Amino acid sequence: MTQPVSPPRDSITDKVPQDRPSAWRGLLARTDVRTLSLLGVLAALILIGGITKPDEFLDTRNLQLVLTQASVIGVVTVGMTFVIVSGGIDLSVGAIVALASVWATTVATQEYGFAGILFTAVVVGVGCGLVNGVLIAYGAMVPFIATLAMLASARGLALQITDGKTQIVTVPSVLDLGERDAYVLGIPPLVLVFAVVTVIGWLVLNRTTFGRRTVAVGGNPEAARLAGIDVRRQRLYLYLLSGLCCGIAAFLLIVLSGSGQNTNGNLYELDAIAAAIIGGTLLTGGRGTITGSVLGVLIFTTITNIFALNNLQSDVQQIAKGAIIVAAVLVQRRTASTT
């Protein structure tokens, strides 16, 4: 979300997916006000983009680019949502993405090819999550502090591995996935991964015992404990899950940029937390939705894209992001108090 956007030049105006009332009615009836308002904001942004830069913004390539850029932070945000719903926080996600991306692109790792890179990225992510989880669940450390420590040390280790240099990926199968016209099942591969992670995340949070336990631990840890839930083990699993998402995101970033850098994932933790919050996740735990968080990511990524297309500087983008966070929380408090 923080990378600059360079929209493609060739412009083919494509139709924006408009609301088709008949097909959507059933879905809308079951969607809550919060999700609807987020969809409304996203629609308004698409409208603004379409009006200000009709040729460039609505170009298929550009929309693909928006989704592709949303993929990396989106996968991180799915993991973050679980952690926040459980009443925790993970400040180390950006640093874990950086560490996993550089560890997976060292010369030694690249010798093992595609599988070596993917495997290393995931294992490093899960490993960092394990350290976080053990410190928080069994070492009784405050999540803010444990993950802040991980943020610092993972970034430091990433710098040590790269010595500040960009590690270029030379494995063709990895680079091919990042090509502009690479498609899997007709979808850009990164977007496909994002979609799969989102769907799995939604199912796990809403349809499994794991998801229920997560919500229970976040909503009332004492009640969860007295109901017979192993609160500590659940906390451990949640940080492992966040680490896993970071590992996947690191792999996506390697594919996207064709390299590994120790500056990767800079401020991802803030972007992911912000997306979860505007998506309606309570920072105190116990409530949150994957749908809301993913919409939050799409809103932020779209804003970044529109601003870049209109040649507005990143300082303006940052101010707009801040304003949106405040507005979203105020609106949610209003709707929460009236229901």
Add this chain to the structure above:
Amino acid sequence: MAPEPPLLSMSGITKSFPGVRALDGVDLDVLAGEVHCLLGQNGAGKSTLIKVLAGAHQPDTGEIRWRGEQVTLRSPIAAMRLGIATIYQELDLVEHLSVAENVHLGHEPTAAGFVVRGKAAKESTAALLKRLGHPEIDPARLVGELSAAQQQIVSMARALSHDVRLIVMDEPSAALDPDEVDNLFRIVGDLTAAGVAVVYISHRLEEIRRIGDRVTVLKDGRAVANGLPAKTTPTREVVALMTGRNVEYVFPDRPDSPPSGEPVLTVRGLSRAGEFEALDLEVRPGEIVGLAGLVGSGRSEILETVYGARKPTTGQVLVDGKPLKPGSVRAAVRAGLGLAPEERKAQALLMLESVTRNVSVSSMSRFSSGGWIDRGAELGAARSATRELSLRPDNPSVPVRTLSGGNQQKAVLARWLLRGCKVLLLDEPTRGVDVGARAELYAVVRRLADEGLAVLLVSSEVPEVLGLADRVLVLREGRVVHTAPARELDEHRVLDLVMEGSPAS
């Protein structure tokens, strides 16, 4: 000449929170220069009442008159401006500030409007501490370095640094040694001699007799006695007001033959340092065993230790003859124990969630395979469990927070019913439950016992224990002082047992 109006007169105060009516038309008159004691069990409404008085809660209805004039206490500052100061049990001091800074917090002596005159603050603090009999406390020390008793003195100095007419003290003696209590009483005496009124909250009846002038007793959010003479009202009458019933409940019939069979729950020599000692008890299937005792007798601590939520110092808990791993809730739940805790909202319910999810949380494996929840089966199971307990409304999809206190309790019971637990531990089952809904809850508990459940019941209401339990263990200061079938006990006998050692009257 018209008689002087009371310093404070509260009338018809009501205050409701979601699911519970904390205050239900309470009256309280406090005269200048008197020590007015406020008595009541946990949850009787004392804290809510003093928070209304301190301006921290706004009453739903009712009138507050201060020196004859109607007032609205919009905020703690408004109450303080009138001269009402509250010393809470949980001391509200800033640990990282000095004594003088705490005493003058919010009204620091200043020069030119904003420069704090530290020396003046220290001098006036030292004078206040001397007046309170503690000149040894250095106004420059950090509050976090002081003992609990000293912190309380600082809290009192803060109250006195305002022009105070009425001080509310919430269990001020709880953290004090006997000689510190004497000093506290001397201070209270000095204050009242100077015309300040004191509202004194304590569970210790002997203290109330020593320093109190009048007593108001709260129960279930109502004042069951107003302004009784503190020195001459018999202790038994006061305790009976606190623990007694103000409505005749219909208790369900006991089975004709006492339950036989092997005990499902056995507790042997269970102790926790400072809480309770050498507890032995047995509960058979179909039997309801009650623990009766006053606050501080270790009632709730016993249940939580049996359940594994606290680790015992010594002793064993056995279910079906097999010892449980001490201090493990999961082991207890797996062995078939279920707890309906005293603080339902804080300890049992997921307030943001539906009734279904609250009921299913302990039995998720029953309608899931490979972690995947069959939501149809879940809803069906929750519905049949809540229907069996006649939970209202008959729709388990509603959020649990919208339920009344009695129905929230039924949701907790449904959780354990669905789990198929063998031993139900009930801690104050009718706390926060409307008086009208209690009889139904009693019938539910008895029916569950008749179906073979073993029940261990704790209640601060003696008639509840006597009416519901088959067998009663009377506790005093963490020890069982008497065990008998409930039929052979009456309220007077139990009150005599729990009060043994307090001043007779």
